[in-house]
Amino acid sequence: MALGPEALRLLALIDRHGSLAAAAQELGLTPAAVTQQVARAERDCRASLVRRGPRGAALTEAGMLLAGHGRVIDEETARAATDLDGLLGRLSLRLRIGAFQAAALHVLPPALIALRHRYPATDLSIMDITSDRGVPAVAAGEMDVAVVAAWDRPPVPPDHVRLHPLLIDPMVVVLPDDHELARDTSAPAIDLGRLRDEAWVTIRAGHAARAQFDRAAAAAGFVPRVRFETESYDVAQAFVATGVGVALVSRLALTHLPGTVHRGLAGSELSRSLYAVTAAEHGVTPMVATFLRLLHEVADDITGSWPAA
Structure with a gap:
């Protein structure tokens, strides 16, 4: 039968x-x-x-x-x-978010406040991730949105994942506040070549940020004298505050520690780009589209508050 x-x-x-x-x-x-x-x-x-x-x-x-x-x-x-x-x-109310440290500190909070105000029942989970983890996590369905940073080239996602450009985060020079260039307020931006003789606090070798800095230094005609390496812009600024060297830090990651000042880089396009990573189709998580709009609004507010290059 x-x-x-x-x-x-x-x-x-x-x-x-x-x-x-x-x-x-x-x-x-x-x-x-x-x-x-x-x-x-x-x-x-x-x-x-x-x-x-x-x-x-x-x-x-x-x-x-x-x-x-x-x-x-x-x-x-x-x-x-x-x-x-x-x-x-x-x-439909679930939103799983991942973000690297600077984005978690400066980009996510205003967007999350706006989201909770509009949709208080949203089921949120947030994870601190490294930028290289964002695309694989979204591709595997472990996260709905990831905010990541990239230097020089954006990550290449699989076909079912999409990158949404948020903002360009320029690099600035962080100096001890007793540095002669820090005391010179006549020039808001410094040419990288003027720092050829400085001791540097840099991001650890092998990282894309370090590769970008090394190429820029070579183009300016010098090999940087690296005194300390770190994986954190926060740590780099803490060392600068002690007076042991200078550092390149992204504007978004500035902590404005006592004992430090920052200056723009003259004639430089050194920067990192921030992206939101989502699935190409939002499917059963419509909160993704809502949160993506909020991230764009926050990014516009942030870049609008920065001084013109």
């Missing part, structure tokens, strides 16, 4: 309504189509399933047995629809 779930469900409807016509109406079929389905099921089962009479239709003993299974199918179908509605309802 090869009886499909549609036939079992049809028998359950005939038993419920006591009529082929009523069962046909619920299924959106014609009575003739339902009659043909019953006949096909009886051939497949090699047994009579429905007795037709002047008062409607009734199931035989074999039909009643199969209708019981049809009712289970109906109940499970309804339960599946209810469960799916519940899941989609939860996912």
Whole structure:
């Protein structure tokens, strides 16, 4: 016997309504189509399933047995629809976010405040990540939005992941406040070549930020004398505050520590770019599109507050 779930469900409807016509109406079929389905099921089962009479239709003993299974199918179908509605309802409010440190400190908070004000029931989870983790996490479905930074070239995402440019974060020079160039307020920007003889606090070798700095120094005609290496702009600025050297730091990452001042770089395009990473299709997480708009608004506010280059 090869009886499909549609036939079992049809028998359950005939038993419920006591009529082929009523069962046909619920299924959106014609009575003739339902009659043909019953006949096909009886051939497949090699047994009579429905007795037709002047008062409607009734199931035989074999039909009643199969209708019981049809009712289970109906109940499970309804339960599946209810469960799916519940899941989609939860996912529609879910937002899993990852961001590197400077973005978590300066970009996320205003966007999150606005999001919670508009949608207080949003189910948020936020993770501190390194920028190289953002694209793989979104691609694997572990995060809905990641905010990442890139130097020189943007990351190359797979086809189902999209990059959304947020802002360009220029590099600035951080100096001890007793440095002669710090005391010279006549020039708001410094040519990198003027720093050729300085001791440097730099990002660790092997990082894209360090590679960008080394290329810029070579173009300016010097090899930097590196005194300290670190993976953190915060740590770099803390060392500068002690007076041991100077550093290049992104404007977004400035901490304005006592004992430091910063100056722009004259004639330089040294910078990093910030991107929001999302799936190409937002699917069941519509909060992604909302949060993406808020990130763009925050990025515009941030860059609008910076002095013109």
